[in-house]
Amino acid sequence: MSIYVKNGALHVTGSQDKLRAKGEEKPGFISDYTMLDIETTGLNPYRDHVTELGAVKVRNNEIVAEFSKLVVYPRSNKVPAFITKLNGITTELLLSEGVPVKEAMTEFRDFIGDDIIIGYNVNFDLNFLYDLTEKFHLPALNNDYVDVLRLARAYYPFQHNRLLDCIQRAGIAEEEQHHGLADSIDTKKVYDDFRDHFTDELLAEAQGKIKNVDLLEAELEAWELGFRNPISNKLITFADGIGMDNDEAALMVNNMGGQAQTIVTPETNYLIIDDDHFFSNNNEAWQKAQEYNKNGSKIKRLSESYFLNMLDEWARS
Incomplete structure (x- = not known):
């Protein structure tokens, strides 16, 4: 029996099937991947839902395909007022332009394929997406991933590191769009900027932040x-x-x-x-x-x- 964290993922003997079987985070710079971003009605995948799916497929560091769909559900499509204020997505917009969630998620899962996934604070997105693949019996979303936020924390230590902060510092844009496709494109630009300026030492620092610890061995510092x-x-x-x-x-x-x-x-x-x-x-x-x-x-x-x-x-x- 054991409970431990390996390469940033929790492992629990006797209860592993209760955990989302997501891939591992692997900080680094690659040339072929899918960059994604989603919009949701809130922060909790157990009670909130996805309103928009966005992504770009990248090959040899260039965007070769784009994905963007609003999502509509069979029952409730209520969007909180603060979310509408943030990104302009309304219940009426979802009902008029949204694609049924099963259809949208099936297409999105196919778009991602076996790619390494990249995103900003991407584990948040992966929780919602993983649960939808499970719900609709799609191929499990266990792709490995790169979190650009992890890289930002190494590059801009002791600072706020929202996506907005990074795109402003890099001169990419003054405002964050809060839409899946637009934010995917902006995150790619941030990722490319880091690619151009990261040192081996900074990358090693980011990689060293991935947790590896036995949770039963001793009290953690x-x-x-x-x-x-x-x-x-x-x-x-x-x-x-x-x-x-x-x-x-x-x-x-x-x-x-x-x-x-x-x-x-x-x-x-x-x-x-x-x-x-x-x-x-x-x-x-x-x-x-x-x-x-x-x-x-x-x-x-x-x-x-x-x-x-x-x-x-x-x-x-």
């Missing part, structure tokens, strides 16, 4: 945990029946700066429940948590899949 550790200072209880070994899961939490509990208490932050019983109200631990919540506690119930993918996001950050 602050520099190993970073600023995106989702369980820092959290009190976490694992209900019986999860796929992970409970003792190993508890040791992992403690090594990552959280505190594992054997029972739910009023101070518990997260209660982790196995996927098959997540929606059951007969779980004794959840019943106890609900009693505490009625009296002012704020215990969140997380499925084991949600919890592990949250940790995988940290591993890939």
Whole structure:
């Protein structure tokens, strides 16, 4: 049994099937790839959805094909007002010009093919896209990828590194378009700019930021945990029946700066429940948590899949 991060991806004995089987991040400069960007209604792939798919296919550093489609769903296509303000995408626009999500995603998956994927903070996009390929039984999106944000952090240390910041610093544009195809093209320009100016030392630094760590060996140092550790200072209880070994899961939490509990208490932050019983109200631990919540506690119930993918996001950050 083991729980570890290898090449930036989380590995968990007994529960690996609960993790998105995405590819590995491989910082570097290549000449053939698909650069992509998507627009969504929010940040959470479990409750938000894709509104636009955009990409360019690159061969020998030149764009040879483009992809751009708005996406419409059989049921809700509501777009929050703040998203419309950001990119101009409205519910009405999706209903009038959107391609049915299954059709759009099938075409998009075919467009990507076996290419290495590149994007800006691309792991965000991959979560939404991976889930759609699973939903529609398309080839798994397990392509390896390059995150231009990783390169930006090495090139512009101790600075804000939004895509907007990078395109302004490189003189590419003054505004970010917040549309899939346009942002894909701008990200390619940022990537090309880095290609022209990166040193071997900067690339080695970016590559060295990919996490490799045994989460059961010892308590992690602050520099190993970073600023995106989702369980820092959290009190976490694992209900019986999860796929992970409970003792190993508890040791992992403690090594990552959280505190594992054997029972739910009023101070518990997260209660982790196995996927098959997540929606059951007969779980004794959840019943106890609900009693505490009625009296002012704020215990969140997380499925084991949600919890592990949250940790995988940290591993890939």
